[in-house]
Amino acid sequence: MHPLRISASFSDERSVMGIIDHAISRKDFLRASTAAAAVIAAAGVSGCSPRERTADEPASGKPRATICENDQLVLEGKGEWKPAICWSGAGCGGMCLNKAYVVDGVVVRSGTDNDHDDTEANPQWRACPRGRSKRQNVYGVERLKYPIKRKHWQPGGGENSNGHLRGVDEWERITWDEAIDLVGSEIKRIYDEYGPRSVLGQFAFDASAYSFFSKLGGFMQMNDTVSYGSYTPFVGPLGFGYMGEPGLPAMNDRLDLKNADYIVLDGCNPAWASAGNPMFYFQQARDAGTQYAYIGPSYNLTAAALDAKWIPLRNGTDTPFLLGVAYEMLRLEEEEGGIVDWEFLGKYCVGFDLEHMPDDATLDECFKDYVLGAYDGVPKTPEWASQFCGTPVEDFTWLARVMGKQNKTMFLFSFAGFRTNGSENLAQLIMTVACMGGHAGKSGHGFGPGAYGPFAANGGEMLVSPGLGRIGDIPNPLEECGIPTIVGWQAIVDGKYTSYDEGVLTGDCSVFHEPVEHELNIKMIYALQQNPLHSRGNGQLKGVEAFRKVEFVCTQDVFVSDTAMFSDIVLPIVSQWEGNWEPSEGDLVWPVGLIPLRGDVNGNRNKEILPVEHPVIKPLFEAKSDYWVQERLCEKVGIDPEELFPVSQVQFYFDIMAGATYRAPDGEYKRLFSIRQETADKYHVDNKPQDGGVMDLEEYFERGVFSVPRDDGYVFIKYGDFIEDPEGHPLETASGKFEIYCQAKADGLNRCQLSEEPIKPYANYFTPNSGYVSSFEDWEGKVPGKYPYLLYQPHYIRRAHTQNDGSTWLREALENPIFISAVDAEAKGVKTGDTVRVFNDYGQVLRQASVMASIMPGCVGLPHGAHFDLDESDPENPIDLAGSENMLQGPDHSNYLYSLSPYNTTLVDFERYDGGDIPRDCERDIAHIDFPEA
Numbered sequence: 001m002h003p004l005r006i007s008a009s010f011s012d013e014r015s016v017m018g019i020i021d022h023a024i025s026r027k028d029f030l031r032a033s034t035a036a037a038a039v040i041a042a043a044g045v046s047g048c049s050p051r052e053r054t055a056d057e058p059a060s061g062k063p064r065a066t067i068c069e070n071d072q073l074v075l076e077g078k079g080e081w082k083p084a085i086c087w088s089g090a091g092c093g094g095m096c097l098n099k100a101y102v103v104d105g106v107v108v109r110s111g112t113d114n115d116h117d118d119t120e121a122n123p124q125w126r127a128c129p130r131g132r133s134k135r136q137n138v139y140g141v142e143r144l145k146y147p148i149k150r151k152h153w154q155p156g157g158g159e160n161s162n163g164h165l166r167g168v169d170e171w172e173r174i175t176w177d178e179a180i181d182l183v184g185s186e187i188k189r190i191y192d193e194y195g196p197r198s199v200l201g202q203f204a205f206d207a208s209a210y211s212f213f214s215k216l217g218g219f220m221q222m223n224d225t226v227s228y229g230s231y232t233p234f235v236g237p238l239g240f241g242y243m244g245e246p247g248l249p250a251m252n253d254r255l256d257l258k259n260a261d262y263i264v265l266d267g268c269n270p271a272w273a274s275a276g277n278p279m280f281y282f283q284q285a286r287d288a289g290t291q292y293a294y295i296g297p298s299y300n301l302t303a304a305a306l307d308a309k310w311i312p313l314r315n316g317t318d319t320p321f322l323l324g325v326a327y328e329m330l331r332l333e334e335e336e337g338g339i340v341d342w343e344f345l346g347k348y349c350v351g352f353d354l355e356h357m358p359d360d361a362t363l364d365e366c367f368k369d370y371v372l373g374a375y376d377g378v379p380k381t382p383e384w385a386s387q388f389c390g391t392p393v394e395d396f397t398w399l400a401r402v403m404g405k406q407n408k409t410m411f412l413f414s415f416a417g418f419r420t421n422g423s424e425n426l427a428q429l430i431m432t433v434a435c436m437g438g439h440a441g442k443s444g445h446g447f448g449p450g451a452y453g454p455f456a457a458n459g460g461e462m463l464v465s466p467g468l469g470r471i472g473d474i475p476n477p478l479e480e481c482g483i484p485t486i487v488g489w490q491a492i493v494d495g496k497y498t499s500y501d502e503g504v505l506t507g508d509c510s511v512f513h514e515p516v517e518h519e520l521n522i523k524m525i526y527a528l529q530q531n532p533l534h535s536r537g538n539g540q541l542k543g544v545e546a547f548r549k550v551e552f553v554c555t556q557d558v559f560v561s562d563t564a565m566f567s568d569i570v571l572p573i574v575s576q577w578e579g580n581w582e583p584s585e586g587d588l589v590w591p592v593g594l595i596p597l598r599g600d601v602n603g604n605r606n607k608e609i610l611p612v613e614h615p616v617i618k619p620l621f622e623a624k625s626d627y628w629v630q631e632r633l634c635e636k637v638g639i640d641p642e643e644l645f646p647v648s649q650v651q652f653y654f655d656i657m658a659g660a661t662y663r664a665p666d667g668e669y670k671r672l673f674s675i676r677q678e679t680a681d682k683y684h685v686d687n688k689p690q691d692g693g694v695m696d697l698e699e700y701f702e703r704g705v706f707s708v709p710r711d712d713g714y715v716f717i718k719y720g721d722f723i724e725d726p727e728g729h730p731l732e733t734a735s736g737k738f739e740i741y742c743q744a745k746a747d748g749l750n751r752c753q754l755s756e757e758p759i760k761p762y763a764n765y766f767t768p769n770s771g772y773v774s775s776f777e778d779w780e781g782k783v784p785g786k787y788p789y790l791l792y793q794p795h796y797i798r799r800a801h802t803q804n805d806g807s808t809w810l811r812e813a814l815e816n817p818i819f820i821s822a823v824d825a826e827a828k829g830v831k832t833g834d835t836v837r838v839f840n841d842y843g844q845v846l847r848q849a850s851v852m853a854s855i856m857p858g859c860v861g862l863p864h865g866a867h868f869d870l871d872e873s874d875p876e877n878p879i880d881l882a883g884s885e886n887m888l889q890g891p892d893h894s895n896y897l898y899s900l901s902p903y904n905t906t907l908v909d910f911e912r913y914d915g916g917d918i919p920r921d922c923e924r925d926i927a928h929i930d931f932p933e934a
């Protein structure tokens, strides 16, 4: 058993139900029970299982969770196991194979992949605790059940909006007819009166609402680098590539991990963030003898599991750290030799030294001479770097040897270090240091994003992909529609903003331009399965101000989000477990949307599996599909729904499955599924029968996943073609090589005119606008400033972004504390479990302290994604009781890249809270909306 894989005994429902049983007296569980009762009533059964009430049940009829009766249903085989996809896959790299045991239309158990032996070539796709608690998303207290309207909101704008009551008003249940009428008429009124620039939309680009609002003329969007920080804008010009091939999967295949002598993980914590199979892959390499190092502000679970050497580093200081490593590599090369791969640098790179400059260079400077201090008189020694990053000098030397050419080394990173102010040069610097040791394009060598989402620990092209369907997406036609997220809410409140780029997720520098002033008059905010009030804009308090300013806010979602709580109308949509393909049983609904629709390069699944999206249960409550909603809204606003949705969701899914392909052992991509006429008839779709697939489509529905066997000897090596034949397979850069000196990067960023001093074409150090240095009032005198602690915001095993926060099981199993160094805690008189107030000029939150010896003094960690629980009883000092990290986010933009997401260089202070202790999360109410009767 691999220590970080959830064992069968832990995952067994007896344990999970034991947690429920333990929690039964708590008020949050009673709420959940009430919700469960409603579900079961909707499904036409009683109690927590389909049976008659027994004599020992409470007369109240309230359901009681009992282990025995539910176990009995399973033991007696009253139901069946069905594949039940995990839709928490935001960035975790999973879409693991979840299973649900369904009895009379109710899911009574959760399970995961156990159909075959767990091998390297064909691993089980086992779900993590988030996936295994999906039942609580579907049936839990946070589930949205009926269309609802905020009581004091009335259509028409003006004072009728009563916007100041958003978040504190009562709710009224309304019918779908009323909801569609109100939402449709408000959308039409606002577009007619104010135009598309008055609408802020927050949808995935392939969501139905995206096409709907695009068809209306477009909408404004929040514009930032989201999860990728400073990584995305430069990777193309540098030679990294971007989303498509050869793109984000910028590392070698998982099967090559064990060929490395060393794997260096910079800021990665897949044990929390990518808790499906990525840790399994890393552990296999460890078992084969690969040694690990982990760089970051705390010794995390991943590092512990891999027995990694910890190289401590303050968040946001990767750039000076790696400059120090580069200096040390040069010093060791000079003194001992065998470290720097000069042949690699000369053949595959430009700009390391003056003998190998690119043709388009306008500056007669190179990286090597900069590191040695030729231009500023400051050699970038470990001692120089350590003043910023806090890393012991000997660790620079250790890593410099590891990165040397005599080792097979992979330098893999998460995007955490890129989500920091001042990180504009980090991608280029990682590439530079890796190239100094010749670590690219060869087995056991590499650099790239190694613990992120779809390609976590497993780079390379998709080995299995869906085809295309007959529902296309309509792009947003509105030009200059991006509001920089870093000032997003402020812009709505102020009615103006300045833009410096038009989209920063394109992987090139052409998006940057000189500053342009814009007026802004947002009247409507509309979100579909996104939670912008939590995760966009500059802080939730400013977000609340912006929300309360506009005339109309509408949310479509499965469960209560921060955004839903501050909306005027909330429309419940089905979860990914719900659907119906039988016309006689209601609307056609299929849970499409997770398997990306266009080539799946940005999908959230592992490259070698195609998990089934098939209904597990019928739609619950009054939830509808988002397509159903958008089709009705089309009719209200005068759009022909056929233009947007020419076929049903069921048909759409069958179309993309009919076109699915996989990589066969001979390297050819071949048809994946055979489809029989009786299958098409059963699902009422018009697909012609097809044969020649490797699997029958209905067999796939039963199995739950198709995995490409990895026993054919194929192993992807990133940059392998380029290294073998640099002229025949040049990189897509100006020089065709890795650009250690990159003129396009510098020219692009310098067009923004954000800093007087232009950025260099090579990776240099500059003092970040905010971060460790600015935490001092007097840097030279080392006088701490008002907010002396560096906050980082780890992705946490309890949640996938803001999903799963309402799971009572996960709340009970995992606290959501603030992680504090033992040194800092002692200085502040704080002990583990104490309630602390974390604050800065933008907001304040309360959390219990978790005091650790394994976190650097000066750094504090607050897990990402808690739904905020705003206490506004003191209007001058609102405080969040739930520890939402975005309460502390301000408009502190980076030096050269305005739209960077700088979450990990937030500055805060903390203190022991003198207002009394707050309850543990599992004892607090879960965000919910009461549902009065219609």
Ligand code: SF4
Pocket: 086, 087, 088, 089, 092, 093, 094, 095, 096, 126, 127, 128, 129, 130, 131, 132, 274, 275, 276, 277, 800
């Ligand atoms: S690793 Fe991701 S996809 Fe897999 S179960 Fe966990 S949250 Fe779901």
